[in-house]
Amino acid sequence: MAEGEKLIPINIEDEMKSAYIDYSMSVIVSRALPDVRDGLKPVHRRVLYGMYELGVLSNRSYKKSARIVGEVLGKFHPHGDSSVYDTMVRMAQEWSMRYMLVDGQGNFGSVDGDSPAAMRYTEARMRKISEDMLADIDKETVDTQLNFDDSLKEPVVLPTRIPNLLVNGASGIAVGMATNMAPHNLSEVIDGTVAYIDDHDIEVEGLMEHIKAPDFPTGGIIYGYDGVREAFKTGRGRIMMRAKSTLEEINGKEFLVVTEIPYQVNKADMIKKTADLVNEKKIEGISLIRDESDRNGMRIVYQLKRDAIPNIVLNTLYKHTALQTSFSVNNIALVNGRPEMLNLKDIIIHFVEHRHEVVVRRTEFELKKAEDRAHILEGLIIASDNIDEVIALIRSSNNAEEARNKLIERFELSDLQAKAIVEMRLRQLTGLEQDKLRAEYDDILETIKDLKDILARKERRMQVIKDELLEVKEKYGDPRRSTIEYSGGDLSIEDMIPDERVVITISHAGYIKRTSLTEYKTQNRGGVGQKGSNTRNEDFLEYLFSGTNHQYMLFFTQKGKCFWMRVYEIPEGSKASKGRAIQNLINIDPDDKVKAFICTQDLKDEEYVNNHFVIMATKKGQVKKTSLEQYSRPRTNGINAITIKDDDELLEAKLTNGDSQVMLAVRSGKAIRFEENKTRPMGRNASGVRGIRLADDNDEVVGMIAVENLESDILVVSENGYGKRSSLEDYRITNRGGKGVKTISITEKTGSLVAIKNVSDLEDIMIINRSGIVIRMEVANLRVMGRATQGVKLINLKGKDAIAAVAKVLHDEDDVELMDDPEKADTTDENPSGTTIADDSEE
Numbered sequence: 001m002a003e004g005e006k007l008i009p010i011n012i013e014d015e016m017k018s019a020y021i022d023y024s025m026s027v028i029v030s031r032a033l034p035d036v037r038d039g040l041k042p043v044h045r046r047v048l049y050g051m052y053e054l055g056v057l058s059n060r061s062y063k064k065s066a067r068i069v070g071e072v073l074g075k076f077h078p079h080g081d082s083s084v085y086d087t088m089v090r091m092a093q094e095w096s097m098r099y100m101l102v103d104g105q106g107n108f109g110s111v112d113g114d115s116p117a118a119m120r121y122t123e124a125r126m127r128k129i130s131e132d133m134l135a136d137i138d139k140e141t142v143d144t145q146l147n148f149d150d151s152l153k154e155p156v157v158l159p160t161r162i163p164n165l166l167v168n169g170a171s172g173i174a175v176g177m178a179t180n181m182a183p184h185n186l187s188e189v190i191d192g193t194v195a196y197i198d199d200h201d202i203e204v205e206g207l208m209e210h211i212k213a214p215d216f217p218t219g220g221i222i223y224g225y226d227g228v229r230e231a232f233k234t235g236r237g238r239i240m241m242r243a244k245s246t247l248e249e250i251n252g253k254e255f256l257v258v259t260e261i262p263y264q265v266n267k268a269d270m271i272k273k274t275a276d277l278v279n280e281k282k283i284e285g286i287s288l289i290r291d292e293s294d295r296n297g298m299r300i301v302y303q304l305k306r307d308a309i310p311n312i313v314l315n316t317l318y319k320h321t322a323l324q325t326s327f328s329v330n331n332i333a334l335v336n337g338r339p340e341m342l343n344l345k346d347i348i349i350h351f352v353e354h355r356h357e358v359v360v361r362r363t364e365f366e367l368k369k370a371e372d373r374a375h376i377l378e379g380l381i382i383a384s385d386n387i388d389e390v391i392a393l394i395r396s397s398n399n400a401e402e403a404r405n406k407l408i409e410r411f412e413l414s415d416l417q418a419k420a421i422v423e424m425r426l427r428q429l430t431g432l433e434q435d436k437l438r439a440e441y442d443d444i445l446e447t448i449k450d451l452k453d454i455l456a457r458k459e460r461r462m463q464v465i466k467d468e469l470l471e472v473k474e475k476y477g478d479p480r481r482s483t484i485e486y487s488g489g490d491l492s493i494e495d496m497i498p499d500e501r502v503v504i505t506i507s508h509a510g511y512i513k514r515t516s517l518t519e520y521k522t523q524n525r526g527g528v529g530q531k532g533s534n535t536r537n538e539d540f541l542e543y544l545f546s547g548t549n550h551q552y553m554l555f556f557t558q559k560g561k562c563f564w565m566r567v568y569e570i571p572e573g574s575k576a577s578k579g580r581a582i583q584n585l586i587n588i589d590p591d592d593k594v595k596a597f598i599c600t601q602d603l604k605d606e607e608y609v610n611n612h613f614v615i616m617a618t619k620k621g622q623v624k625k626t627s628l629e630q631y632s633r634p635r636t637n638g639i640n641a642i643t644i645k646d647d648d649e650l651l652e653a654k655l656t657n658g659d660s661q662v663m664l665a666v667r668s669g670k671a672i673r674f675e676e677n678k679t680r681p682m683g684r685n686a687s688g689v690r691g692i693r694l695a696d697d698n699d700e701v702v703g704m705i706a707v708e709n710l711e712s713d714i715l716v717v718s719e720n721g722y723g724k725r726s727s728l729e730d731y732r733i734t735n736r737g738g739k740g741v742k743t744i745s746i747t748e749k750t751g752s753l754v755a756i757k758n759v760s761d762l763e764d765i766m767i768i769n770r771s772g773i774v775i776r777m778e779v780a781n782l783r784v785m786g787r788a789t790q791g792v793k794l795i796n797l798k799g800k801d802a803i804a805a806v807a808k809v810l811h812d813e814d815d816v817e818l819m820d821d822p823e824k825a826d827t828t829d830e831n832p833s834g835t836t837i838a839d840d841s842e843e
Contacts, residue, residue, distance in 0.1 A: 024175035028339055032174035034181075036333040036340075036347060037354035038133065038158040039165025041172060043087045045158060046076040048101065051126050052134050062105050062123035069119050078148045081119070088124060089116045097168050098183035098217045099476060101130045111218070111261075111298070112268035129476050133160040139365040141358045159358040161472050163189050163351045165333060169214075177339060179332040182214035182231070182239065183263075187477035190469045196348045197462050204233050204345050211344065212484060213239075214327070219260035219481040220244055223324070228484075232344040235331035243323040244483070247310050256302040256314055260481075262325040267293070270322040271300060277320055285313040355465045360455065367451040370444050372416075377441040379417025380424065384434045386411070390421060499550040503766075504570060505579065506544075506594060513579030514570045517546060544766050544774075544807035547599040554631055556596040556616065557588060558649035562641035564634035567599070587637050596653035603632040613656050613681060616641065617664055617691055617704035620648040623736070624688030625679040628655065643687040652704040660706040663731065665716065665743055665756035667702055668695040672740035673731040676706065690737040703756040712758045713784055715765065716744045717794065719751035719802045724791030725759065725782045745790040755806035763808045767795050770804045779808070 034041050040048070050072035056063045069084045077084055090096045092104030095111045106122035109115055116122065141159040146152070169183040192210035196202055213228045222228065223240040231237025241262035248255045261267060271291055277283045285308030292299040304313055318324035331342045335350060342350070383390045393410060397403035404418040413421070427433060454460045501517040547553070547567050555563040563586040571580045582594055596616075601608055612628040624642050631641070644650060654660075656676055665671040672692045679689060692701065705714070710728060717723035724744065731741060744753055759765065761780040768774050775795050785791065795803070 028174040028177065029334065029337055032172035033177075033179055033332060033334050033339055034165060034170040034172070035157050036165060036335050036342065036350040038160045039163070039168060039170060039333075040158065041170070043077055043079075043083060044091065044101075046072050046154065047084060047088050047091070048126070048130055048134065048158065049137075049155060050076060051102075051124075051130075052137070056125040058103065058126050058128045058131060060125060062103075062125045065104075065106075065119035065122045065124050068124060075152055076147050076154050085119045089122075092124060095218050098215060098481075099129055099162070099167055099186060101127055101133070101168075103127045111266070113266040129162060132472060132475075133158050133162050133164065135159065135161055136358065136362050139362045141361045141365070157354070159362075161355070161468055162186070162476075163193060163348070165351070166211075166347055170333070174339070177332055178330060180328055180330045181333070182327055182329055183216060184211060184213075185215035185478070185480050187473050188212060188215070188480070190473040190477070192344075193348050193352060193469055194466055196345070197352060197466050202345070204343060207344050207348065208232055212480075214329075214482065215480050216241065216263035216327075216482045218263050218265075219483075220262050221260075222482050222484045225484065225486045227326075227329075231329035231331070235329070235341040235343045235346075237329045239327045239329060241325050241327055241482075242318060242485075245314060245323075254304040254308070254310060256304065256310060256317075258300040258302070258323065259298055261298065261300075262322065263327060265322045265325055267291070267298070267300070274302075274317065274321045283313075283316050283320055285309070285316070352465065355468075356461055359461050359464050363451050363454045363461075367448065367455070370448045370451060374441065374444045374448060375414065376417060376420045377437060377444065379411075379413050379420055380428070380437055381441060382411050382413065382417075383407075383421040383424065384429070384437060387429060394422065499548050501546060501548055502567065504545045504547060504553075504567070504597075506582070507579065510582045510593060511579040512570055512582050512585065512594075513573035513577060514549075514567060515573060515575055519575045544768055544805060545597060545599075546807070551599040551601070552603050554598045554600065554614075554634070554653070555582075555586060555588075555594045556598075556641050556650055556653040557592045557638075558595045558644070558651075559589065559592045560640060560642040560644040560650050561588070561592065561638040562631055562634060563588065563638045564603075564631075595650050598653055598655045600628065600655060603628075611657065613658055613676075614641075615654045615656055615660075615662060615676065615679070615704070615706055616650060616688065617652045617701055618642075618644065618648045618688070619651050619700040620645070621664065621666075621690060621692040621694055621701055622648065622688040623662065623664070623679055623691030623704075624686060625656075625676065625681050626684060626686075627681050630684050640684050643685055645687060651701055654704065654706040656706045657708065660708050661710075661733065662691070663705045663707060663714065663756065663758075664692045664701055664740070665703050665753055666692060666694060666699050666740070667752045667754075668699045669742055669744050669746035669753050670695065670740035671714075671716075671731060671743035671756065672736075672738055673707075673728075673733050674736045675733065678736045693737060693739045695739070702753050705756055705758045707758050709758075709760070712760050713779075714743070715755075715757045715759045715779070715782070715806075715808075716753060716791070717755045717757075717767065717803060717806045718744060718746070718791070719754045720749065721767075721793055721795045721797045721803060722750040722791045723782075723794040723806075724785050724789060725779070726787045727784055728758070730787035742788045745788055747790060750790050751802065754803050757806060757808050759808055766807045767803060768805045768807075769795065769797060769801050771798075771801050773801075 030042055032041065038045065051068055053075070054063065054068060054071050056068065065085060065088065068088065069081050072084050073081055088102055089104070089108050092100055092102040092108050094100060102124050103126065104122060104124050107117035108122060136159050137155060143156045144153040145156050147154050165181065166184045166189045167186045169181040171180045172178065188211045192207045195207060195210050208229070213222050213225070221242040221244055223242045227237045227239040229237070231239060243258045243262060244260035245256055245258045248257050261270065271289055274283065275289055278286050278289070285305050286302050287305045288303035290301045290303070292301055302313070302317070304310060331347065332339050333342055333347070335342070390407065393406045394403045397406055400422055403422050404415070407413055407418040407421055408415065428437070454464060502514040503517050504512065504514050506512045549568040551567050553565045553567055555565065565586060570585070573579050582588055588594070598614065600612070603609060609629040609632045610627065614626050614628055614631060616624045631639070641653070642650060658676065660676045661673055662676050663671055663673045682688065694700065707728060712728060713725045714728055714731065715723060715725050726743070731743070743756070744750065746752060757765065759779045763779045764776050765779055766774055766776050777794070
């Protein structure tokens with residue numbers, strides 16, 4: 001260690017803390033956030049000031065961008081040249097800035113995300129609007145600070161006449177905070193600012209009568225007004241933006257033509273991603289996409305297939321592509337060097353206060369100049385009134401110093417006046433020049449009086465600000481580009497799809513489809529049934545559920561994962577089609593299977609999700625209860641619904657309101673009934689508690705029901721086609737975890753228990769056997785019998801066929817097709833389409 005040096009031990013934690021705080025404050029104040037007064041970050045301000053200093057004004061010739069960047073780097077901004085050039089480029093792009101501040105010549109990039117040419121190729125100069133941001137900067141209107149090497153001064157803020165923070169917006173990521181401010185229409189902003197100047201008590205609602213909504217450079221549609229209102233009132237909000245499109249018909253073909261896209265969307269990327277979605281069949285109805293944009297404007301053409309419905313295709317595009325995007329407003333800006341969240345009125349208040357300070361400082365500067373000039377003129381007028389004596393005094397002096405002193409002594413002049421008289425030209429002795437002097441003096445006295453009046457009265461200053469703003473509006477104001485759809489909001493593809501009842505079927509191999517419920521007809525007990533689906537070899541329909549198009553569906557898999565989907569997103573198929581593989585619709589593991597699904601209402605309704613629960617049961621008799629709220633934010637790759645042990649799998653999941661009774665049935669013919677509140681709510685990752693004790697290792701749970709209506713009956717079905725309907729009261733309430741009571745008499749003739757359902761006379765049941773045959777029958781036709789009997793034959797099975805699944809659907813009186821004689825049910829016929837139907841002599 002050198003002589004005189006010493007080591008000071010510092011706690012590393014304290015040093016890291018202070019160093020990081022210094023760094024974060026530097027980023028917040030000197031890099032990432034705009035100043036509320038001129039709406040500029042330091043780099044933007046330095047670029048504009050550098051151009052002003054270099055003299056590349058709007059009425060001068062362009063200069064090479066490299067020359068401008070070099071000027072800014074060398075004088076004010078000691079960082080990478082790319083940061084300065086990128087800033088300048090963005091200020092010259094019409095799709096990035098609502099009101100461009102730089103006039104660029106050359107390749108400055110494109111809305112497709114193409115890079116601009118290198119700065120040695122492009123040229124730039126200021127735009128007229130930028131000059132108005134720098135107007136009066138030489139009149140000591142703003143504070144200055146030393147640059148990075150203390151060799152020059154740069155302005156702390158620009159004395160802007162343009163409310164730039166609102167009209168051009170800003171975005172930046174600091175440390176621990178970020179800002180994202182939307183651009184607005186200049187005419188509207190000035191109208192709003194003038195309204196505030198006229199009435200300082202105006203509320204945000206009042207300002208919104210003038211400033212309707214953001215106005216994006218790329219136009220488009222602002223869809224829904226709630227986000228705009230929220231952003232204006234609080235400084236935070238989510239604004240939905242949509243592309244502007246029209247429908248064109250050429251040679252019998254229909255085309256969707258998009259002419260404006262949302263702000264900050266890369267057109268080329270959007271078209272490529274849309275094409276990929278069309279190829280993956282995630283977007284139906286489009287046969288071709290063309291980009292016909294040219295120098296006359298944007299034009300993206302989507303050619304529709306012959307059978308496509310334009311509205312549905314458009315809504316699908318809005319849903320899956322960047323044709324609909326949201327802009328998250330986060331109005332954070334620097335106020336007196338500190339970051340603050342600002343609403344619409346706050347921003348206007350700070351701008352007006354800044355303009356007020358600029359007007360005061362400019363007026364003081366001009367007053368001083370005017371008073372100095374008036375002082376000189378007074379001296380010159382005294383000299384011209386006594387011109388002969390003045391000339392004699394000057395001629396009799398040996399040098400200028402002596403002449404000045406004699407004049408001061410003789411006419412009681414100041415040093416400045418005496419100096420001006422000595423330096424006076426001979427031509428000013430002419431009569432015309434003397435008249436000019438007096439006229440100028442009179443004018444300057446008027447100016448001084450006016451300037452003093454401005455400084456004396458605040459209303460005069462406010463009028464000056466207002467007049468200058470209206471002048472700016474006259475020069476640069478233009479119509480809105482973004483249109484507003486007030487009635488918009490969460491309108492989506494579902495508004496184009498009727499909320500009809502549908503049947504969802506899932507085959508053993510995992511194929512899913514939805515079919516309108518009206519395709520299924522009702523038959524009497526004992527019928528052979530209709531062919532429900534053309535399945536693959538060795539595949540059969542295993543699950544059948546009913547729901548409506550607009551409901552939300554939660555899929556639960558045997559491994560305990562949960563996936564989310566809307567019913568209308570399930571591909572529609574006829575009764576005979578096999579459907580689509582679930583793996584293509586949700587990101588399910590190849591070795592996993594969907595075992596249960598729940599139809600729910602709106603998952604964004606807090607009251608609904610907090611007052612409903614999901615009850616799950618596994619094959620080994622475990623049960624678990626979890627709040628629906630835990631499943632209201634699913635991810636694409638699914639979320640964990642329950643932790644499943646190695647030799648177990650999830651069997652059922654039911655939606656309850658917290659006051660239900662739960663019944664579990666096992667293969668060996670036993671069932672247990674207990675109160676839902678015996679199971680406390682658990683987290684998503686819990687594995688649950690014991691619901692029923694199994695008879696042996698071969699026994700397993702075949703079904704679970706959650707009973708809310710105590711009037712409902714219990715239907716049990718065995719694999720050989722026997723079933724019966726018993727009263728719920730036959731099953732006594734016991735504690736959770738017992739062995740249960742007999743629910744059906746299991747014999748070789750009946751086979752093991754395969755299903756348990758809670759039913760009422762208002763419902764039908766559907767029975768599906770392994771060969772794909774489906775029969776639908778009314779529950780009302782099944783009489784209620786004792787709990788321990790073996791039941792009656794529900795369906796005639798051929799050969800070694802067995803029942804695969806049982807489902808219940810709501811009974812529809814208009815959809816009933818009854819047989820005259822149930823005894824004829826065994827006689828079947830084959831129609832030309834290959835569908836097996838029950839023979840009916842009346843038909």
